[in-house]
Amino acid sequence: MDVVIIGAGPAGANLARLLAKRYSVMVIEARDIIHPAPYDPVRKACGGLLAPDAQRMLARLGLGIPKNVLVDPQVFGVNVIDMKQKITQNYQRFYFNIDREKFDRWLVSLIPPSVTILPKTQFVRYEKTDDGIKVYYRQHGLEKSVITRFLVGADGANSLVRRQLQPRFTPKRYIAIQEWVKSDSPSTTFGAIFDPQLTDFYGWVIPKDQALVLGIALKPGSDAQEKFATFKARLTNQGYRFGQRIRSEGAFIVRPSLKDVFAGKDTILLIGEAAGAISPSSAEGISYALKTSLMLSSALLEHENAVIRHYERSLWTIRLNILLKQLKSPFMYWPILRKFALKSGIKRL
Numbered sequence: 001m002d003v004v005i006i007g008a009g010p011a012g013a014n015l016a017r018l019l020a021k022r023y024s025v026m027v028i029e030a031r032d033i034i035h036p037a038p039y040d041p042v043r044k045a046c047g048g049l050l051a052p053d054a055q056r057m058l059a060r061l062g063l064g065i066p067k068n069v070l071v072d073p074q075v076f077g078v079n080v081i082d083m084k085q086k087i088t089q090n091y092q093r094f095y096f097n098i099d100r101e102k103f104d105r106w107l108v109s110l111i112p113p114s115v116t117i118l119p120k121t122q123f124v125r126y127e128k129t130d131d132g133i134k135v136y137y138r139q140h141g142l143e144k145s146v147i148t149r150f151l152v153g154a155d156g157a158n159s160l161v162r163r164q165l166q167p168r169f170t171p172k173r174y175i176a177i178q179e180w181v182k183s184d185s186p187s188t189t190f191g192a193i194f195d196p197q198l199t200d201f202y203g204w205v206i207p208k209d210q211a212l213v214l215g216i217a218l219k220p221g222s223d224a225q226e227k228f229a230t231f232k233a234r235l236t237n238q239g240y241r242f243g244q245r246i247r248s249e250g251a252f253i254v255r256p257s258l259k260d261v262f263a264g265k266d267t268i269l270l271i272g273e274a275a276g277a278i279s280p281s282s283a284e285g286i287s288y289a290l291k292t293s294l295m296l297s298s299a300l301l302e303h304e305n306a307v308i309r310h311y312e313r314s315l316w317t318i319r320l321n322i323l324l325k326q327l328k329s330p331f332m333y334w335p336i337l338r339k340f341a342l343k344s345g346i347k348r349l
């Protein structure tokens with residue numbers, strides 16, 4: 001193989017699509033990402049909102065979203081709730097509301113048939129050999145291996161490729177807990193909830209057809225479930241009506257600083273959240289996944305003999321973007337500045 005990609009989320013699927021014409025590519029994915037419904041119960045926990053940056057990236061890639069990926073209602077309003085200062089404020093922002101599972105499957109469906117996709121397969125470890133990188137994976141209970149020139153970690157916030165590459169370093173991570181509940185009268189806005197007693201990040205409520213998705217990003221700890229219960233109770237006091245629980249899910253979210261953005265080493269490369277590419281202010285990660293996969297594809301297609309150097313160089317835009325988001329963060333996360341931002345016209349920043 002020329003390129004083995006671990007993970008078929010937005011980063012890995014988009015990279016596989018872009019490289020297929022030139023390279024032999026294999027994608028190893030833990031989820032059952034290609035077989036038709038009923039889907040595998042293992043799903044990627046996500047709010048499923050495509051922010052303007054993600055919309056811009058899809059446009060740049062020449063991709064339009066099929067109708068069956070969209071979910072009612074389309075969201076163009078944010079309802080900010082500041083629990084500490086008891087402020088509520090609405091403002092306009094355009095999102096596409098999507099079914100994340102269908103979105104990922106649609107991106108995978110765009111990968112040309114020349115690419116080998118191994119669903120329900122776990123990447124285990126890699127080893128450098130004289131012939132290239134030996135990638136070990138587990139499929140149907142059997143351990144197998146493949147030799148490749150380039151290994152790409154597109155395996156998300158808990159990237160095993162990154163952990164093997166940087167065993168003593170973990171990017172700053174939060175644990176996100178989400179609950180899907182039935183709702184007869186779902187709201188039509190995206191609720192962004194700031195509650196410093198529970199988290200220095202934020203929580204959200206997103207309408208999805210006849211359901212609501214409520215979630216919160218918390219510092220990892222044993223009291224996460226308790227805090228989630230308090231979060232839900234406080235939202236009920238705010239007037240939200242939650243019906244029967246449909247399912248609960250949890251996942252890590254990286255909240256990067258500049259040192260967490262990492263291109264990889266030699267011929268082992270990282271993209272998407274595995275590379276630390278995600279907004280530290282809003283946890284919006286799909287645009288970054290698409291952007292870094294496009295950057296790495298350019299490095300692989302145009303500079304085959306100096307991929308890491310060119311990819312590393314292109315990541316400056318991601319670092320700059322993260323820096324700008326960090327500069328914006330105090331207006332979202334410092335109570336006094338947030339109050340000022342909400343009461344003034346700069347809230348949309």
Ligand SMILES: Cc1cc2nc3c(=O)[nH]c(=O)nc-3n(C[C@H](O)[C@H](O)[C@H](O)COP(=O)(O)OP(=O)(O)OC[C@H]3O[C@@H](n4cnc5c(N)ncnc54)[C@H](O)[C@@H]3O)c2cc1C
Pocket residue numbers: 006007008009010011012028029030031044045046047048049050051054121122123124154155156157159160176177178215251252253271272273274278283284285286287289
């Ligand atoms: C609760 C929650 C809500 C979010 N809401 C939003 C939102 O509304 N909008 C937004 O833009 N972003 C959101 N994000 C962030 C966004 O989901 C991620 O940043 C984005 O999915 C990153 O894409 P990726 O391709 O890098 O990684 P992922 O989408 O995480 O994909 C990684 C893939 O690798 C696979 N994988 C992992 N380990 C292995 C292994 N060992 N072997 C084989 N396969 C493996 C996984 O199954 C997965 O398919 C949210 C995140 C969370 C946790």
